[in-house]
Amino acid sequence: MHIVVGVKQAFDVDQIKIDPHTFEPIYDGLLKLDDLSKNALEEAVRIKESFGGKITVITLDGEKIGEAVKEALAIGGDEAKVVSSGGKFLDTASTAYVLAEVIKSLERVDLILFGHASIDSYTGQVGPRVAEILGLPVVTYVREIKLEDGSVIAIRDLEDCLEEVWVRLPCVLTVTNEINEPRLPSLSQILGARKKPVEEKSLSDLGLDAESDIKVIYNRAPKIERKRKIYKEDLDRAVYEIVSELTKEGVI
Amino acid sequence: MNILVFSENDDVVKELLSGFRDLKGSDKVTLFTYSDSDFTGFADKVVKSSFPEDIRLEDHAVSTLSELGKEEGFDLIAVGSTRRGKEIAPRVAQRLGFPCVTDVIGVYLDTDLEVERYSLSGRTIAREKILRIPAVLSVMPRTFEITIGNESPEVIERFGEAGEYVARVIGRRKKEKSGVELEKAEIVIGLGRGIGGKEGIEKAMKLKEVLGGEIGSTRPVAYDYGWLPEETMIGLSGKRTKPSLYIAIGVSGQIQHMTGVMNARRIVAINKDENAPIFEYADYGIVGEWRDVLPKLIEAFRNR
Numbered sequence: 001m002h003i004v005v006g007v008k009q010a011f012d013v014d015q016i017k018i019d020p021h022t023f024e025p026i027y028d029g030l031l032k033l034d035d036l037s038k039n040a041l042e043e044a045v046r047i048k049e050s051f052g053g054k055i056t057v058i059t060l061d062g063e064k065i066g067e068a069v070k071e072a073l074a075i076g077g078d079e080a081k082v083v084s085s086g087g088k089f090l091d092t093a094s095t096a097y098v099l100a101e102v103i104k105s106l107e108r109v110d111l112i113l114f115g116h117a118s119i120d121s122y123t124g125q126v127g128p129r130v131a132e133i134l135g136l137p138v139v140t141y142v143r144e145i146k147l148e149d150g151s152v153i154a155i156r157d158l159e160d161c162l163e164e165v166w167v168r169l170p171c172v173l174t175v176t177n178e179i180n181e182p183r184l185p186s187l188s189q190i191l192g193a194r195k196k197p198v199e200e201k202s203l204s205d206l207g208l209d210a211e212s213d214i215k216v217i218y219n220r221a222p223k224i225e226r227k228r229k230i231y232k233e234d235l236d237r238a239v240y241e242i243v244s245e246l247t248k249e250g251v252i
Numbered sequence: 253m254n255i256l257v258f259s260e261n262d263d264v265v266k267e268l269l270s271g272f273r274d275l276k277g278s279d280k281v282t283l284f285t286y287s288d289s290d291f292t293g294f295a296d297k298v299v300k301s302s303f304p305e306d307i308r309l310e311d312h313a314v315s316t317l318s319e320l321g322k323e324e325g326f327d328l329i330a331v332g333s334t335r336r337g338k339e340i341a342p343r344v345a346q347r348l349g350f351p352c353v354t355d356v357i358g359v360y361l362d363t364d365l366e367v368e369r370y371s372l373s374g375r376t377i378a379r380e381k382i383l384r385i386p387a388v389l390s391v392m393p394r395t396f397e398i399t400i401g402n403e404s405p406e407v408i409e410r411f412g413e414a415g416e417y418v419a420r421v422i423g424r425r426k427k428e429k430s431g432v433e434l435e436k437a438e439i440v441i442g443l444g445r446g447i448g449g450k451e452g453i454e455k456a457m458k459l460k461e462v463l464g465g466e467i468g469s470t471r472p473v474a475y476d477y478g479w480l481p482e483e484t485m486i487g488l489s490g491k492r493t494k495p496s497l498y499i500a501i502g503v504s505g506q507i508q509h510m511t512g513v514m515n516a517r518r519i520v521a522i523n524k525d526e527n528a529p530i531f532e533y534a535d536y537g538i539v540g541e542w543r544d545v546l547p548k549l550i551e552a553f554r555n556r
Contacts, residue, residue, distance in 0.1 A: 013373040125342035132346035137418040140339040164423035213351035219378040230537035242536045243552040251518045
């Protein structure tokens with residue numbers, strides 16, 4: 001069983017501060033291995049524990065990619081392939097293209113896992129696009145995976161139903177938060193991760209010049225115009241005033 | 253501009269058809285649908301289809317939308333950004349070689365096509381220019397209001413294989429429906445981890461009896477503790493609400509939750525931790541235990 005897990009180093013959205021004047025995010029190197037990438041990795045490790053095999057982690061480079069890759073290998077990846085874009089921004093289409101090229105270069109792949117989206121850009125495009133490029137079936141929003149001989153039963157979590165899908169391998173699955181609780185690697189796993197092979201591939205090797213069709217004009221926090229009237233004592237007065245205000249404002 | 257619309261959800265279809273009809277520069281709006289509903293007053297043209305029950309809706313829709321995209325030269329393909337839609341949009345874009353933006357919350361068509369979407373889990377809104385059309389968008393539910401126009405659509409049927417399908421649907425289990433309609437509720441009472449369990453939830457139900465509206469929840473309440481059904485979860489990966497009043501009880505105010513209530517007209521927060529981020533988003537806040545605050549609040553609303 002050869003499982004490929006596409007992971008992302010994402011901005012830590014809870015830690016990022018907003019500039020009070022420009023309303024722009026201050027990224028400040030606040031990066032981490034994406035939450036949903038960890039769910040995908042954890043699921044790969046569980047499958048490997050039951051069926052044996054190998055886990056290859058694939059990702060794009062970035063400011064602190066070494067840390068993210070080490071964490072992914074500590075959780076259970078056996079080796080990693082990192083695409084170096086030479087500092088260029090890759091949009092979802094280009095990201096999917098290079099990841100698909102990396103997958104094509106690997107030995108026989110049985111299963112490809114992604115998070116259903118990343119916590120920072122949350123586009124959810126990469127998994128489905130990679131599947132289309134490779135001509136593989138894809139099932140998104142998977143919250144349970146049952147592996148059978150040469151096929152998978154995936155349970156999808158949709159707004160109004162749980163949908164059970166049978167699909168043959170190889171295929172692409174994108175997973176939700178609910179699929180598992182990612183483990184924290186042990187110290188020996190963290191130390192062991194340093195010895196695992198990491199290979200860098202450059203964009204030119206993969207034949208892409210990374211022009212994007214989408215240009216971000218701005219990215220800033222909405223002005224939250226809230227009254228922020230906070231009562232810390234005298235509950236009776238607080239409740240009375242709030243209910244009166246809401247009534248006066250026609251909210252209730 | 254010639255626009256093709258799809259969603260498996262009829263409400264979202266009507267929103268999209270209303271929004272794109274009224275968009276400056278829009279010439280003709282065609283709907284692709286599996287629904288038998290009447291779209292008079294919404295679409296200029298309706299293409300109807302159906303697919304066998306054991307085929308994934310996404311697989312059939314991706315094939316058909318891609319074929320229609322090739323045959324009819326649409327400038328824009330807009331899909332409702334439900335979970336199904338979020339799989340369909342990038343796949344169609346990839347097949348046709350079009351750019352794609354998902355989870356769009358605003359569409360602007362002037363000299364260029366520009367869109368807005370949430371970024372950083374909802375902390376920011378990004379405005380993006382799409383440099384090349386045709387393009388594919390997935391548009392969030394409730395982005396547009398439903399308005400009825402004077403279209404009397406030409407309806408055509410389109411059947412057939414539309415591709416090869418590897419995956420098979422072997423079962424669908426409807427999620428338990430308690431009739432909660434958070435998306436449409438005028439008043440939403442949101443319960444977070446701080447509600448503590450059954451006792452707190454019962455008290456919050458009392459508040460709901462007095463005020464009306466619906467009960468929503470945060471991820472820990474719906475998934476980790478299972479105190480409320482999953483369908484009550486509000487936020488980035490749950491329901492998005494737009495109530496007149498949102499009352500947050502024991503909700504810490506993590507961005508992934510707040511994204512789903514950001515459009516509330518007024519937010520009232522009750523939390524015992526005065527440093528909880530929820531107070532940053534609140535119009536009115538009470539620092540205190542729900543045990544002390546809720547009975548008084550229920551009383552006050554009752555006597556209003």
